Amino acid sequence: MASGGEVISNKQVIFKQFVEGFPKESDMAVKTSSISLKVEEGSNAVVVKNLYLSCDPRMRFRMKHSKDPGFVSFQPSSPLEGFGVAKVVDSGHPEFKKGDLVWGTVGWEEYSVIKNPESIFKIHHTDVPLSYYTGILGMPGLTAWAGFYEVCAPKKGEYVYISAASGAVGQLVGQFAKLMGCYVVGSAGSKEKVEILKNKLGFDDAFNYKEEHDLDAALKRCFPEGIDIYFDNVGGRMLDAVLLNMRVQGRIAVCGMISQYNLGQPEGVCNLMNIVYKRIHMIGFIVFDYFPQYSKFLEVVLPLIREEKIVYLEDIAEGLENAPAALVGLFTGRNIGKQVVVVARE
Amino acid sequence: MASGGEVISNKQVIFKQFVEGFPKESDMAVKTSSISLKVEEGSNAVVVKNLYLSCDPRMRFRMKHSKDPGFVSFQPSSPLEGFGVAKVVDSGHPEFKKGDLVWGTVGWEEYSVIKNPESIFKIHHTDVPLSYYTGILGMPGLTAWAGFYEVCAPKKGEYVYISAASGAVGQLVGQFAKLMGCYVVGSAGSKEKVEILKNKLGFDDAFNYKEEHDLDAALKRCFPEGIDIYFDNVGGRMLDAVLLNMRVQGRIAVCGMISQYNLGQPEGVCNLMNIVYKRIHMIGFIVFDYFPQYSKFLEVVLPLIREEKIVYLEDIAEGLENAPAALVGLFTGRNIGKQVVVVARE
Known part of the structure; x- marks a missing residue:
């Protein structure tokens, strides 16, 4: 146990209990613990200082006592975990050294011990905002890239619809689709987001699903010719309405179903x-299957950022104290763009 | 109009009215009309004598006033239409001559005029039962072949589940899957059908879905390791239970959803x-897209029949008078195997 090294205080966001229904700030608590900044001798772990934390819808799964494969529940009384950008403070792993910047799964706390450093990526490009590694250059970016190019198999001129379109993934799918020459419509949950989709992100059209009492009619208005590709982030009644509007040989990439995550019964x-009539391919995918393609992805996306061919909206919450509210806000659509929590800037 | 030629009586099954809910025999009427057996001059039509008619679940769609693409409603007061085997009586088309045996879409009547003979297939192999061209060598056979080999992309040793497994398509999918070295379980709606699946068709296991109050539990019993491939002929609550039991990277070929066809609201x-968690591919398909591969299909399946590596169960109804009952029986599961109506044997 005794490994020496500085022991300092470590503010943490603790997961209090398993959650039913919408998560609340009171399901979490900010507490202060302590941590040794030195890796134990013989361990190949890495100790990091967390800089930016990512608020992700799929963290919701870990807040319940999970029977679903692939989602290990959070431990009550332990910190939440999620993707983050961090700086190496000490390393027992030959591939990482003090001062390295990394992204991957960390605790929701000021400092984390990463016991399986093989799971984290070293950051080599720092001419772009570091927080981007929680978003456009991290898991959501790879999700959008793989989901659109690999899963949807898009063709120029196709009609593309994206739900939760101003979110961490949706905003990128829309921009990728525009770069490919598709006609792109997105939906979001506020007038402000709809304006952003049309005016900042270059979508051809957008609508506020909360103001449409008939989603089928809204889709028919936006897609009189029907939809070739639906990038589904929400599931539920939106998916049902989309099915009525798909074109023959259409593809539905099922990325997530955020509308269902807090329901007891979906x-x-x-x-x-319609899947039969229209020979639709409905394809579920998980970004983890595409992690081996991360460097290929970077080669495509970094130049797009540098050449300003693509933009990325972030919603920044300052300080770990504000992390619970930021996470909870995902499920009410409070965030505009990728929800990030800044723990420290360096 | 006047083209001469013999005019004879023509018994027909007339579609009386659009149907809601389960179709009934009284939605149809057997009447006698008359027909000229001579093709009109200048027409490239073909006149055929119908031998075998196919009862197909998808005929149900044509019994309603259709808003769905790809299904042209039956005309009230006209004969029903469906796949059938027929003999050419007169031909205005260079590719067909009197005496040719054909299969394709015909009227439910003793004699039909086929105005677009390009849509029918000439029968070249008559060492197998002619009725097979309504089943294993016709549309259902091609459906099973394309759906299993092309859509499901099966691998040896995979776990395959088939609903409506003793039906026209399901019984073949199961046998194809066994030939490939898969573990195959089917469900059907009676004890007798279950016995046939296990003892005549070579399924590894089978169950009567009507006797299972918990479909999820039945599937878990039959597939403790989960399901790689689900060939879906029924949709609805069976599909819902299957989704809980699919394996990662599983495929669902959606061939039909007969449990839903007679419901006002699906x-x-x-x-x-589960489509997301398990990266499931759910793929709708329609056999018509595979018609160009019909001769390739025949090359595979004819030898399997001749070498008795595959069997095919038919349920034969004698005479046009019994056609309405035979069709209606599909939706209560009365038939065992492919439901055929014999109009004439030669």
Whole structure:
């Protein structure tokens, strides 16, 4: 146990209990613990100082006592975990040294011990905002890239619809689709987000789903010719309405179903017969399968950022104290763009 | 109009009215009309004598006033239409001559005029039962072949589940899957059908879905390791239970959803989040897209029949008078195997 090294205080966001329904700030607590900044002898772990934390919808799964494969529940009384950008403070792993910048899964705390450093990526390009490694250059970026180019198999001129379109993933899918020459419509949950989609992100059209009492009619208005590609971030009744508006040979990339995550019983989707009539491919995917392609992805996306061919909206919360509210806000759509929490800037 | 030629009586099954809910025999009427057996001069039509008619679940779509693409409604007061095997009586088309055997879309009547003979296939192999061209060598056979080999992309040793497994398509998918070295389980709606699946068709296991109050539990019993491939003929709550039991990277070929065809409002499917977790590919397909591969299909399947590596169960109804009952019986599961109506044997 005794490994020496400086022991300092470590502010943490503690997961209090398993959650049913919408998560609340009171499901978490900010507490202060302590941590040794030195890696134990013989360990190949890495100790990092966390800089930016990512608020991700899929963290919701870990807040319940999970029976679902692939989601290990958070431990009550332990810190939450999620993707983050961090700086190496001490390393027992030959590939990492003090001062290295990394991104990967960390605790929601000021300092974390990473016991499996193989799972983290070293950051080599720092001419772009470091926080981007929680978003456009991290998991959401790879999700958008793989989901659009690999899963949707898009063609120039196709009609593309994206739900949760101003979110961490959706805003990128829309911009990738525009770069490919598609017609792109997004939906979001406020007038302000709709304006951003149309005016900042270059979508051809957008609508506020909260103001549409008939989603089928809204989609028919935006897509009189139907939809070739639906990038689904929300599931539920939106998916049901989309199925009515898909074109023959259409593709639905199922990235997530945020509308369902806080429901005890998911909504039923009734229009699946359209999958047969229209020979639809509905394809679920998980970004982790595409991690081996991360460097290929960077080669494509870094130049797009540098040449300002693509923009990325972030919603920055300052300080770990504000992390619970930031996470909870994802599920009410409070954030505009990628929700990031700044723990420290360097 | 006047083209001469013999005019004879023509018994027909007339579609009386658009149908809601389960179709009934009284939605159809057997009447006698008359027909000229001579093709009109200058027409490239073909006149055929119908031998075998196919009862297909998808005929149900044509019994309603259709808003769905790809299904042209039956005309009230006209004969129903469906796949059938027929003999050419007169031909205005250079590719067909009197005496040729053909299969394709015909009227439910003793004699039909086929105005677009390009849509029918000439039968070249008559060492197998002619009725097979409504089943294993016709549309259902091609459906099973394309759906299994092309859509499901099966691998040896995979776990395959088939609903409506003793039906026209399901019985073949199961046998194809066994030939490939898969573990195959089917469900059907009676004890007798379950016995046939296990004892005549070589399925590894089978269950009567009507006797299972918990479909999820039944699937877990039959597939403790989960399902790689689900060939879906029924949709609805069976699909919902299957989603809970799919394996990672599983494939669902959506061939039909017969459990939903007679419902005013389709059942909701709630477990679609599994598509994301498990990276499931859910793929709708329609056999018509595979018609160009029909001769390739024949090359594979004819030898399997001749070498008795595959069997095919038919349920034969004698005479046009019994055609309405035979069709209606599909939706209550009365038939065992492919439901055929014999109009004439030669």
